[in-house]
Amino acid sequence: MVRVITQETYDEVVKENIEEFDMSPADAIADAKAQFEAQGVDLSNIIKDLALHSTDNHLITTILNRLRQLCVQNDYKDDEILLELDKLKVECDKEIAYRVKAGNEGAYNILIDLLESRLKIYFEESNDKDCRFIIKVLSTLVSLMNMQPDLLEQRGVDLIKSSLDKINNEDMIVHLLKWVNMCCIQHEHNRQRLFQTEIGENLLKIIKSGSHAQTVSEAMQLVRKFTLDDDIRVEFGKAHEHARDLGIKLLEPLTSYLKANIKPPVVSEVMLTMATLLVRHELCAAVADAGGDAALFAVLADNFDDVSVAAQASKLITALAGNDDVKKKLIKAGLAPIIVSLLGRHAGNPNVAGLILKCIAALVLREPDHSRQFFDSGAPDAIVECMKMHPDQANVQKNGCWAIRNMVARCREQNSRFHELGVESILNAAYDKYANAFGFDIKSALRDLECDVKLVEQWTGTGVQMER
Numbered sequence: 071m072v073r074v075i076t077q078e079t080y081d082e083v084v085k086e087n088i089e090e091f092d093m094s095p096a097d098a099i100a101d102a103k104a105q106f107e108a109q110g111v112d113l114s115n116i117i118k119d120l121a122l123h124s125t126d127n128h129l130i131t132t133i134l135n136r137l138r139q140l141c142v143q144n145d146y147k148d149d150e151i152l153l154e155l156d157k158l159k160v161e162c163d164k165e166i167a168y169r170v171k172a173g174n175e176g177a178y179n180i181l182i183d184l185l186e187s188r189l190k191i192y193f194e195e196s197n198d199k200d201c202r203f204i205i206k207v208l209s210t211l212v213s214l215m216n217m218q219p220d221l222l223e224q225r226g227v228d229l230i231k232s233s234l235d236k237i238n239n240e241d242m243i244v245h246l247l248k249w250v251n252m253c254c255i256q257h258e259h260n261r262q263r264l265f266q267t268e269i270g271e272n273l274l275k276i277i278k279s280g281s282h283a284q285t286v287s288e289a290m291q292l293v294r295k296f297t298l299d300d301d302i303r304v305e306f307g308k309a310h311e312h313a314r315d316l317g318i319k320l321l322e323p324l325t326s327y328l329k330a331n332i333k334p335p336v337v338s339e340v341m342l343t344m345a346t347l348l349v350r351h352e353l354c355a356a357v358a359d360a361g362g363d364a365a366l367f368a369v370l371a372d373n374f375d376d377v378s379v380a381a382q383a384s385k386l387i388t389a390l391a392g393n394d395d396v397k398k399k400l401i402k403a404g405l406a407p408i409i410v411s412l413l414g415r416h417a418g419n420p421n422v423a424g425l426i427l428k429c430i431a432a433l434v435l436r437e438p439d440h441s442r443q444f445f446d447s448g449a450p451d452a453i454v455e456c457m458k459m460h461p462d463q464a465n466v467q468k469n470g471c472w473a474i475r476n477m478v479a480r481c482r483e484q485n486s487r488f489h490e491l492g493v494e495s496i497l498n499a500a501y502d503k504y505a506n507a508f509g510f511d512i513k514s515a516l517r518d519l520e521c522d523v524k525l526v527e528q529w530t531g532t533g534v535q536m537e538r
Contacts, residue, residue, distance in 0.1 A: 354393035
């Protein structure tokens with residue numbers, strides 16, 4: 071178990087080194103670090119170079135005290151607060167220890183107070199001066215809450231929702247969404263509280279408007295954040311429920327947006343967001359009915375050489391292939407030779423090649439007609455060449471095994487071609503490396519290729535006679 075200490079404990083040890091052992095500040099800090107690290111203490115949240123003779127001397131403390139003084143004055147000048155906010159942002163951007171100190175000393179409440187009071191004025195007057203001030207506060211909040219989303223509380227949640235409901239300025243919305251995105255990273259409770267405010271309606275409005283690319287991009291990032299399951303403190307999250315509800319609401323407008331924006335980098339983000347939301351059969355069908363399949367062909371035709379587009383298009387096609395009817399529609403439209411050509415074009419990139427191989431595996435699963443179309447398009451050669459090219463890439467080897475197994479499982483006449491390409495030795499070499507990780511998948515491919523493979527019986531009886 072990782073051990074942790076407070077900033078005060080660290081400060082006391084360094085101060086003791088200076089006062090009782092007559093060490094220089096540098097030696098005192100080095101000795102304290104060595105002591106704690108030897109005890110297995112995690113010092114990532116500790117400011118090591120803190121001026122220790124008085125914690126009030128630390129710059130973060132000084133900045134926050136100055137902000138408090140300014141906030142209680144009725145005649146303060148914006149420039150004075152903006153200057154302190156700039157200083158605070160610089161400190162928070164240094165490392166997590168500085169952000170933790172700022173959070174512990176009340177920086178979040180100061181910023182929320184500033185934001186709340188200035189938003190109230192902005193909603194009444196809507197002037198550029200207030201807009202710039204609000205953006206600065208939001209930017210500082212993003213820096214402060216980086217890797218510490220626990221600071222968000224109900225007042226912040228309510229402020230986020232009311233702001234999204236009322237603000238029309240694109241720059242302000244972008245910075246507001248950046249803050250919301252930061253609040254949702256590795257924090258399931260924040261995601262659920264925000265989702266319960268019906269923030270999906272605000273995201274729908276932003277995506278439907280489509281007038282500002284950066285705003286739409288931030289909105290799509292937030293959509294994907296709601297589908298994460300990255301908070302180890304929560305046993306069961308609501309990633310699937312969020313994806314389902316957002317998919318029902320957003321997939322149709324996202325499909326329309328995809329049709330109108332087929333150039334990178336926007337198109338890659340749209341496809342990634344759509345793939346994230348395709349968690350049910352009816353959602354796949356809805357995208358196909360809205361013309362998403364045709365849009366995919368247009369995207370691939372215009373961006374065949376783009377690595378990012380190839381990767382995200384493969385993810386989207388794999389997700390759509392979860393619906394058998396949509397899968398058949400895609401193949402009928404001529405997708406097989408395009409995918410094989412795409413694999414040949416991007417074979418040198420192991421990440422993209424792995425995604426395309428996974429896409430092939432999904433498209434041919436339980437579909438012998440699809441398998442034959444891929445075979446006729448030269449898929450065996452492309453698959454085997456990829457596996458030869460990347461013997462040390464686990465994702466390529468695993469997804470290649472899936473693609474081979476699914477192709478030949480119901481089309482054993484294809485085995486001879488794979489054997490001609492030397493696939494057995496490639497699979498055996500992969501088994502030697504990855505037996506513990508996905509040895510079963512490799513043996514499944516060898517079995518369906520009718521190779522000599524030893525299958526181990528997983529569960530056996532003990533031979534004990536059962537009494538009646």
